[in-house]
Amino acid sequence: MITILDRIGRRFLSWFEQTGIWFDALGRTILWMFRPPYDFREWFRQMVRLGVDSIPVVFLTTMFTGMVLALQTFAGFQRVHAEQFVASVVSLAMLRELAPVLVGLMVTGRVGSSMAAEIGTMRVTEQLDALKALATEPIQYLFVPRVIAGVIMLPFLCILGDALGIYGGYLVAVKLLKTNPVVYKQNTFQFLQLSDVYSGLIKAAVFGLILTLTGCVRGYYTTGGAEGVGRATTNAVVSASLIILLSDFFLTKILF
Amino acid sequence: MQTISLQHLYKAFDGKQVLNDMSIEVAQGESLVIVGGSGTGKSVTLKHIIGLLRPDQGRVLIAGEDITAMSEVELNRFRRHFGMAFQEGALFDSMSVFENIAFPLRRHTKMTEAEIRTRVEECLDDVHLHGVEKKRPSELSGGMRRRVGFARAISLKPDILLFDEPTTGLDPVISDVIADLIVEMDQKLGTTTVTITHDMKVAFKIADRVAMLHRGTIVEEGTPEEFQASKNPIVRQFIEGRAEGPLTATED
Numbered sequence: 001m002i003t004i005l006d007r008i009g010r011r012f013l014s015w016f017e018q019t020g021i022w023f024d025a026l027g028r029t030i031l032w033m034f035r036p037p038y039d040f041r042e043w044f045r046q047m048v049r050l051g052v053d054s055i056p057v058v059f060l061t062t063m064f065t066g067m068v069l070a071l072q073t074f075a076g077f078q079r080v081h082a083e084q085f086v087a088s089v090v091s092l093a094m095l096r097e098l099a100p101v102l103v104g105l106m107v108t109g110r111v112g113s114s115m116a117a118e119i120g121t122m123r124v125t126e127q128l129d130a131l132k133a134l135a136t137e138p139i140q141y142l143f144v145p146r147v148i149a150g151v152i153m154l155p156f157l158c159i160l161g162d163a164l165g166i167y168g169g170y171l172v173a174v175k176l177l178k179t180n181p182v183v184y185k186q187n188t189f190q191f192l193q194l195s196d197v198y199s200g201l202i203k204a205a206v207f208g209l210i211l212t213l214t215g216c217v218r219g220y221y222t223t224g225g226a227e228g229v230g231r232a233t234t235n236a237v238v239s240a241s242l243i244i245l246l247s248d249f250f251l252t253k254i255l256f
Numbered sequence: 257m258q259t260i261s262l263q264h265l266y267k268a269f270d271g272k273q274v275l276n277d278m279s280i281e282v283a284q285g286e287s288l289v290i291v292g293g294s295g296t297g298k299s300v301t302l303k304h305i306i307g308l309l310r311p312d313q314g315r316v317l318i319a320g321e322d323i324t325a326m327s328e329v330e331l332n333r334f335r336r337h338f339g340m341a342f343q344e345g346a347l348f349d350s351m352s353v354f355e356n357i358a359f360p361l362r363r364h365t366k367m368t369e370a371e372i373r374t375r376v377e378e379c380l381d382d383v384h385l386h387g388v389e390k391k392r393p394s395e396l397s398g399g400m401r402r403r404v405g406f407a408r409a410i411s412l413k414p415d416i417l418l419f420d421e422p423t424t425g426l427d428p429v430i431s432d433v434i435a436d437l438i439v440e441m442d443q444k445l446g447t448t449t450v451t452i453t454h455d456m457k458v459a460f461k462i463a464d465r466v467a468m469l470h471r472g473t474i475v476e477e478g479t480p481e482e483f484q485a486s487k488n489p490i491v492r493q494f495i496e497g498r499a500e501g502p503l504t505a506t507e508d
Contacts, residue, residue, distance in 0.1 A: 125349075127348055127349070129308050129346065132306075132335070134335070135332045135333070136332070
């Protein structure tokens with residue numbers, strides 16, 4: 001009994017510690033963001049790596065999600081003769097929820113993990129110490145460009161995802177299920193508000209922050225050789241995905 | 257004046273005392289070698305000198321200034337006077353050899369691209385390496401990686417050079433070449449040098465003064481001649497490399 005309580009207690013303590021470390025890293029990243037030197041070349045490089053290189057993945061996931069969403073809602077709505085609302089459901093769901101979350105999760109898997117692995121390897125091979133010895137703060141050199149890239153590029157990927165998802169839905173509804181293209185287009189935009197678009201983009205920016213910072217922090221605090229790097233990578237993906245999904249609920253609650 | 261002064265340092269990790277009232281001073285231009293077995297706190301000592309670790313108690317004075325009380329920003333300004341060569345080189349594997357050596361120049365000087373190129377060539381020349389600028393660290397041998405690490409450490413013309421186990425894992429011939437190189441660099445650049453090693457041959461070759469670290473404190477120090485003649489049983493066992501003696505008796 002005592003051992004069980006002991007383990008639960010330890011879990012909680014470690015959870016609180018991790019949360020503290022995360023917010024400490026966030027504070028320091030923001031602090032170092034505004035201190036010279038500004039390494040714009042590195043910022044740009046990370047943006048390309050995170051944003052441009054993620055386009056194929058975003059393309060496939062959001063497009064197919066839009067397509068399957070149209071297929072599923074059509075099957076359901078047909079039973080109550082509400083097929084005309086398929087378009088509205090697809091566009092609302094993509095803009096407000098699916099594009100930001102899917103993009104967040106996919107980029108976590110693709111980029112968050114590689115950040116943790118890269119920085120973790122630098123930790124175990126003393127490259128982080130070498131950075132400090134060369135009078136360069138690792139937070140500034142490694143965290144800042146990655147976090148900036150995440151916060152800036154995720155909304156762009158999200159816009160791309162929005163467009164592709166809606167287009168995917170359109171393709172399925174019009175070409176496959178033979179609904180009226182004019183009515184479909186009209187219904188896509190009829191019930192939309194500007195807030196639907198920007199709430200999704202705010203979410204995407206927050207997810208960009210979460211996934212990059214989690215990847216960096218997990219890598220930075222790696223201990224114990226190759227095995228430690230593997231653990232850090234897994235942890236980065238698992239915890240960033242969890243934080244994204246949890247914060248998604250609260251963000252939605254706040255933004256409406 | 258003493259350039260480096262470590263005063264009564266204590267440092268523990270997870271309850272394990274690594275440095276235990278450790279004090280040592282290094283004069284300007286001097287080459288100090290700290291020897292000791294594995295896990296005696298050699299690397300930890302070196303990391304305290306450059307502020308990568310902060311002591312639990314005690315002070316680290318560099319040119320009279322206490323670096324233990326400095327903020328990270330002040331410390332970074334201070335670290336430009338240091339060059340540190342890491343055990344395996346710790347080269348940035350995402351960059352070429354050229355980019356590695358140019359890294360501190362790009363970040364801390366306003367040199368033009370042409371000046372950087374010249375300086376990198378000078379540094380590579382100092383460590384007797386040629387034609388490797390475009391190579392990746394992973395394509396280099398262990399000895400070459402360390403030389404590139406040395407070149408990167410001296411690129412900002414530091415006043416103090418630190419070498420962390422410069423010959424560990426190298427064959428005896430390359431070890432000797434590296435030791436010669438350290439002596440040569442030390443003389444040419446006129447730096448204050450601190451090296452940690454467990455290789456006595458290397459230690460005697462490059463040291464003005466040798467100090468032995470045991471259980472987190474300095475147990476013996478002196479010129480190489482004095483050190484070799486020491487009657488301290490710990491030192492005797494270490495120099496002779498015997499399995500039986502006070503070192504092994506007290507280790508576990």
